[in-house]
Amino acid sequence: MLYLIGLGLGDAKDITVKGLEVVKQCSRVYLEAYTSILTVGKEALEEFYGKELILADREIVEQEADTILKDAHQCDVAFLVVGDPFGATTHSDLVLRAVKLGIPYRVIHNASILNAVGCCGLQVHIKVKEQSMENLIRQLQGEQPEVTENTVCVGLARVGGADQKIASGTLQQMTTVVLGDPLHSLIITGTLHPLEVDMLKLFAVDKSIFEQC
Template identity: 35%
Template sequence: MLTFIGLGLFDEKDISVKGLEAIRKADMVFAEFYTSVLMGTTVERLEELYGKKVHVLLREDVEQNPDWIEHAKEKDVVFLTGGDTMVSTTHVDLRLRAQDAGIETKLIHGASIASAICGLSGLQNYRFGKASTIPHPYTSSRGRTIISETPYDTIKANKERDMHTLIFLDIDREKGYMTVNQAMELLLEVEERRGEGVMENAITVGIARAGSPGPIVKADYIHKLKDHDFGGPLHIVVIPADLHFIEAEALVKLAGAPTEIMSTVED
């Protein structure tokens, strides 16, 4: 048996009782923390709570050579991820590999950032379109700095459909955790290059440390938001489409958005 368990958003206490029970009964415990990281805890604290050794996997152990799933043919194995399990395509692929190998699989869900942002900001969950990720810029073989324009295109397409956009921010082993501020700078750089008005004077929402005792939620025009101090990671960004009046009121009262946005919404 291979059980996929979502650990929630911030620390070791976010796990469900069902998930904790499954871990304590397991023969082997594996985890990956490259798609998401629990910033409020450590592997040592997880092990103390579980009473089990946690084998932390590298990206290649999950995506390229997941030989460890063979243990699940004879043993009770659990695989841990931050947030909710199966949110990442990587995890779906891993489950399919297990199924193809004749291994029974099971899911135990955890709190997801996809739903947490709605609660923190007041934006309606049914109004979200396709999500995207802003990666760190990289240097080409010719020495040019390459900035991905895919997030810009995703925001543009969603806005044309009057849908909000959830933007995940890159986690890189060498470059670290991308901040809201860096993400805004990159989007504005693409805007300046393309001049299509997608991000021009756009209301943007930045969220830091969702699930912690003191999350930061701030909404403002993009040129102002890029200078706001969000503190430590993890950060995430939402680019709203046209706002419903309740969403606008929520952003003003819950996220400190400028009150003038209330005049631009429909009843």
């Protein structure tokens, strides 16, 4: 069995109980080490999980995936991903390779920046519109806002960690904000709901910019 396990956003303890149980039972445990990073190192993870981790860089995952899948018919293999396995970077290719080889797989999800970013106060949602492709493209082109130096943005760093930092301001103001160590995210906002404005004021570089929102 191949397990794709999300590690969450912060430190070693952000793994789910289910994910940790699987890690402990696996014969080999790979740590995907090129799309994101945790606030702790490989050694801290190994100590908490009680398992040796094999670092898997981009070359191994994309060019030598057979190494990861070797003997997965007879034993359990874990592939650990910071955040969610299908969050910022999908690992569909690894799944497809496993299926082609007749290897069963299971995904254990976790928090990712795509949902945790809601901590800044913006309402995170996905709009699904059932229209023709031609109409969708026309509508998107018409709705695309022009980004200027006065566009409201939100910068986030180390989301999920004890030292996370959030700052909101204009794009020009954000160029002077120091967020500290990675990982960093930048949100360029569109039309804001009054509740979103109130939340962003909590993190504002200059609250006056929100008076006109």
